[in-house]
Structure formats: structure tokens, C-alpha cells
Amino acid sequence: MMAGAVSCWNHQFKTLELKFTPLFTIPQNSLRRRCKFNPNSAVGFRPSFKSFLRSKHSQEPQIHESKSDGKAGQRPLLDLKALVGMYKEAVYDNNEEAVSEIEAMLQKLESEKIELVQKVASLSAEIASGKERSVRLQADFENHRKQSEKKQLRLTTNAQEEVIGSLLTIVDKFEKAKQQVRPETEKGKKIDTSYQGIYKQFVEIMRSLNVSVVETVGKPFDPLFHEAVSREESQQFKEGIVMEEIQRGFLLRGRVLKPALVKVSKGSGLKKVPNTQDEAIGHPTVSSGADK
Template sequence: MPDAERNFGNIYGAIADDASGEGEDTTAEPSSVVIASLNLYKEALVNNDESKAAEVESFLKSIEDKKIDLERKVLTLSEELSKEKDRIFRISADFDNFRKRTERERLSLVKNAQGELMESLLSVLDNFERAKAQIKVETEEEEKIVNSYQSIYKQFIEIMGSLGVVPVETVGKPFDPMLHEAIMREDSSEYEEDVVIEEYKKGFQLGERLLRPSMVKVSAGPGPAKLETGGPSENEREDKVTDKKGKTEATVAEE
């Protein structure tokens, strides 16, 4: 048995004997053990009992060594706990980033699928538009057919709208090469330069994605002033005035 443990047994036994002799609980708290040890140490010094004093000193030193060892273990465990907390936080953050990235990718796939589907259906919409422009109702039966057609066309537009598909704004809006495809420019006194003045084919957007640009005519601004057909120009009018004035003066001179 190590000396420290033997000293601890001797000192603790002496403390327990003193406590039992006084009718106290023999289960001593660490603080009371230290206090009792100090009291024994004091008695040993008073009685000049060097052996007893040495045992008490050895015992107190063993307590101090255990205290230091426990503090070191607590510090080590605290560091390990802090590292584990950091690791758990990193894992949690990585998982949260993974979840967000997965959700973004899922939404992107859904939008791409919707976009591809809508792009394939735009030709159907164009056929509806062409049929609407070409149909001429002459009989009551034809009117019923047109009404049925209009109902299907309206339902088709509503479904596209519910999926987030909206037409590109054109007439009266500034020309945007990211949204419009200009196939013609024309002088216009009604619209400023680079403003859309006519739409030939509808364009559509799905969110921020352009499904198809609008084919449009764009204003080139007011053109040069046009002369009246068959009328005299300003120069011609001035020449006539001059000629008339000259003739008048000549007539007066003759008279």
C-alpha cells in the first residue's frame, strides 16, 4: 500500500474515532476531514509528535495532489466537451446548408420542368391565337363552336397563369433586348424612340425565366417633316412672292 493511502487510512481512522466518541456521524465531508486533519496537526505540534505531524502533512499533501489531478481532469473534460460542441455545431450547420441546397436544387428542377413544359405548350397557344384571328362567325352553330373554343382558350390561359406564366409587356413599354425581339423599326410621332409600338407575337415569362421573347415593332422616333403632296415647298412659295413683287413694281414703273 502506498504511503499516502496508508497515511490517509490512519488519519481518517483517527478522525472517525474522534467523531464516534463525540456521538457524531462517522461519514465525514471532505471539508470536515481537512479541518479535523488540521486540528490533529496542531495537536501533534503542541505535543511535539513529529511522526504524527508528518503523517498529517503527508495526508494533506495527498489531498492537494488529488485536488490538482481532479482539476486537470476537469479542464481536460471541459476542453473535450467544447470540442464536441463545436463539432456538433459544425455538423448541424453543414446539415442545414445541405438541406437548403437540396431544397434550392429541388425548386430549380421543378421550375426547369415547368419551363420546358410551358415552352412546349406555347405553340398550342399560338394556334389558339391564330384560330381566334381567322375565325369568322356567320351562323349560330359556328358561334357555339367559337364560344366553346373561347372557353377552352380561357381555361388554358388560367392554368398557365396559376403556374406563374405571365405575358411580356410590350406596347408602350421601352424596348428591352432581354425581353423583346425587334423585327422592325418605324417612324412614329405618337411614341418616343426605342418604345414598342406594336406586338406581332406574344412573349412569356415564368418567374425570372424568359420562355420566349415578344416579337415587336419599335419606334424610331419622329421622322423628318413630310411635305404636302402636290403643294409648293417653302422655297417655291418664297420665289413666287418675289416674282409677284417684281412684276408689280415693273407694272407701276410702266404706268
């Protein structure tokens, strides 16, 4: 027994009611312990705890310093553990003054903890907001880039359509000349060969500009690509199939520059009465033997 201690049978026992912080929980039974010592000896609590209270101001900077040097979670946790141990000793010793001071220190630590949690939450929200803005800006940039590319392609295509459309007349003239001219002399054959060479070069240039020919014979009639000049009976093609090409059609990157003039089959005609209104509508019939 310590000096000044008396028998607990001759003294009125004291109890201490405490408010707890959310940092820890102490069983209710531990708050109502029988005093082991004389109440007069309460001022003489353990020297280690006295030293802790005297040095609390010098220890607080160490706690803040540990937060700033990137080692948060080491020193503060050790101090908190020691502080909780001291708090338990003060409760056991029934020392109200010590309990009050330790509670104030624990409350300060709790406030610092709440402040740090709020800062972390704020920084996390800022980071998330920054990432979201970055994603939106990236999406806006991609949309703008695609729209600019489409606009540029549309302008280029429109300009090419105007130029190529005017050149298609030359192609038609070459086609008609090839169908009508039948060279019989050596001189005529040489001239025809020269014209065919020029025509082939012209075709290669058109291909380099992404100009293609509309498919006709054997394909289903499509008003987007074909223009029917007549509908005739055919033993070879079913109804609605292009049976003959009158004039070539052309595409530029899939867009119609000029529809093809075609004849469309009405079928075999074995079960139908011929209709004279479906004959040619004023356009001369040209042989389908033209070179494509």
C-alpha cells in the same frame, strides 16, 4: 504550564523550516516561534490531533465518498479546514513528525484536487467538441437539404419547360386565329365562343403551372425578355420603350420560356432623319389589339 515544561530562558530555541503547498499560506514569522514547552514533551502533543492522525485512513474514504455522492464541497472542505488547524498547532508545537504527516495529507488532497480539475476540464472540452460537431452536422444537413430542394426544383422546371414549350405553339395558333377570324353568322359566333372557352381553360392550366406572360407595351426594352423586330418613331413612347407587342412571350417561375416579339420606339423623330434600315426586318406587322 503543562507537566515537564521548563523556563524558556534556559533552553536553546529551535526553528523549523517548512515547504508550503499552494493550498494555504502561513506568515513567515509564525514559523520561528519560541517553544512554549519542553522539547521532550513534543511527543505528547494534543490528544485531539493524535486521534486525527490515527483516524486519517478511516477519514479518507469519507472524502472520496463525498465526491461520488454528489456532495463534493461539503465534507472535503470541513476536513481540509480541520487539517489546516491541526497543521498550525503542529507548527506552534514545533512537532516535525506531525508537520510531515499533515503536509503529506495536504499534498494528497492537492493532487486529488488537481486530478478533479483536469477531469472537469477534459469533460468540458468533450462537451464543447460535441456541441461543435452537432452544429456542423446541423449546418451540413441544412445545406444538403437546400441543395436537394434546388436540384429537385431544377429537374421539375426543366421537365415542365419541355412540355410547356411544346404547348406554346398552340397558344400562338389561338392568338393568330383570334386576330384573323371575324365570325359574322350565328353558327360562326357559336364556334368562336367555343374556341374562346377552350382558350380560357388552356390559359388557366398554364397559370396553375406558374406560367406568366412577359410584360411588353410601355416597358423599357430588355433583351432578356424581349426580341425587337423593328424600331419605329413614336409620338407616344420615349426612345427605348416597347411600343407594340407582335407576339407574346412567356415565363416559367421567372425563367424565360419564350421571349416576346416587340416593336421598340425611337422617340418622336422630330430632330432625327428617318433611317429606312430600322424598318421591319421581314416579319409581318400584326395589330396590337390582341387580347392579352
